[in-house]
Amino acid sequence: MSHNAFARSIIVTGASSGIGAHCARALRADGWRVFATARKPQDIAALEADGIEAFYLDYREPDSIAALVEAVLSRTGGRLDALYNNGAYAQAGAVEDLPVAALREQFEANFFGWHDLTRRIVPVMRAQGHGRIVHCSSILGLVPVKWRGAYAASKYALEGLMLCMRAELDGSGIHVSLIEPGPIESRLAEHGLGWFEKNIDWQNSVHRDAYLPQLGRLRQGGVKSRTKLGPDAVYGVLHHALNSRRPRPHYRVTTPAKLGVLLKRMLPSAMLYRLLAGQA
Numbered sequence: 001m002s003h004n005a006f007a008r009s010i011i012v013t014g015a016s017s018g019i020g021a022h023c024a025r026a027l028r029a030d031g032w033r034v035f036a037t038a039r040k041p042q043d044i045a046a047l048e049a050d051g052i053e054a055f056y057l058d059y060r061e062p063d064s065i066a067a068l069v070e071a072v073l074s075r076t077g078g079r080l081d082a083l084y085n086n087g088a089y090a091q092a093g094a095v096e097d098l099p100v101a102a103l104r105e106q107f108e109a110n111f112f113g114w115h116d117l118t119r120r121i122v123p124v125m126r127a128q129g130h131g132r133i134v135h136c137s138s139i140l141g142l143v144p145v146k147w148r149g150a151y152a153a154s155k156y157a158l159e160g161l162m163l164c165m166r167a168e169l170d171g172s173g174i175h176v177s178l179i180e181p182g183p184i185e186s187r188l189a190e191h192g193l194g195w196f197e198k199n200i201d202w203q204n205s206v207h208r209d210a211y212l213p214q215l216g217r218l219r220q221g222g223v224k225s226r227t228k229l230g231p232d233a234v235y236g237v238l239h240h241a242l243n244s245r246r247p248r249p250h251y252r253v254t255t256p257a258k259l260g261v262l263l264k265r266m267l268p269s270a271m272l273y274r275l276l277a278g279q280a
């Protein structure tokens with residue numbers, strides 16, 4: 001496989017399915033040198049078959065993060081133009097039903113691993129004087145929706161951490177953006193079903209009845225809605241964050257995400273939360 005030594009380089013995590021799988025290929029088609037990560041050998045092979053340099057990464061395993069960075073930098077001669085943190089999962093379940101270990105694991109995958117990878121890349125970008133760091137957050141990192149406490153907490157934490165980092169990188173030539181999608185076609189719900197069944201003792205929960213429609217939603221692959229967009233909608237804003245002279249701090253994707261932010265700005269909190277409680 002030959003790679004253009006002059007192409008801009010990017011790491012894309014969680015590229016086995018959904019948004020990451022689409023964006024890795026779209027970036028490659030747009031001329032980027034793409035280093036993408038997955039966990040299963042067959043997903044790594046599928047990426048490589050499409051001309052993408054693919055590596056194993058599990059954010060819960062610090063050694064895999066260190067190994068990824070070392071391997072990528074050895075191939076690029078110590079440079080990297082962009083990082084797109086994307087790989088994550090959504091642990092569903094009422095907050096009172098969440099074992100602490102399940103919440104910790106959610107944070108290892110969605111938060112601490114992202115911080116670890118980002119911290120390893122920032123010195124590289126500082127040394128070269130430029131870089132783009134884009135994180136895939138969620139509208140659930142901005143507005144709370146019931147049954148999604150673990151996932152929402154991980155995305156709220158991400159927003160707080162990375163917005164502070166964004167301010168601290170001011171003037172360094174490194175730009176930080178957060179993408180906040182609403183519903184996007186992917187395998188997030190299918191993967192989330194496994195995590196729900198593994199960690200939530202839902203049959204013995206006071207929320208048992210309320211879980212039944214939630215289970216139905218996860219089993220059918222998430223919400224069925226005309227407002228749900230394909231992963232190309234996320235690529236549209238990722239492209240802007242990577243290429244624009246003035247990348248934005250926040251990119252909301254889908255009408256529900258834009259509406260959520262608008263309502264949060266306009267409504268008194270109690271009214272907003274009452275409205276959201278009726279949504280889930």
Ligand SMILES: NC(=O)c1ccc[n+]([C@@H]2O[C@H](COP(=O)([O-])OP(=O)(O)OC[C@H]3O[C@@H](n4cnc5c(N)ncnc54)[C@H](OP(=O)(O)O)[C@@H]3O)[C@@H](O)[C@H]2O)c1
Pocket residue numbers: 013014015016017018019020038039040057058059060085086087088089109136137138139180181182183184185186187188189191
């Ligand atoms: N789909 C939506 O409606 C939506 C809305 C808002 C935000 N998002 C965000 O979009 C991003 C991509 O999700 P998606 O919707 O495309 O879901 P997806 O189809 O489930 O893809 C998630 C990707 O993350 C990987 N991943 C899961 N746990 C990981 C870990 N511990 N370490 C490294 N990678 C891991 C998965 O790999 P495996 O295949 O190996 O499990 C997969 O490649 C996530 O950050 C998600 O929070 C999605």
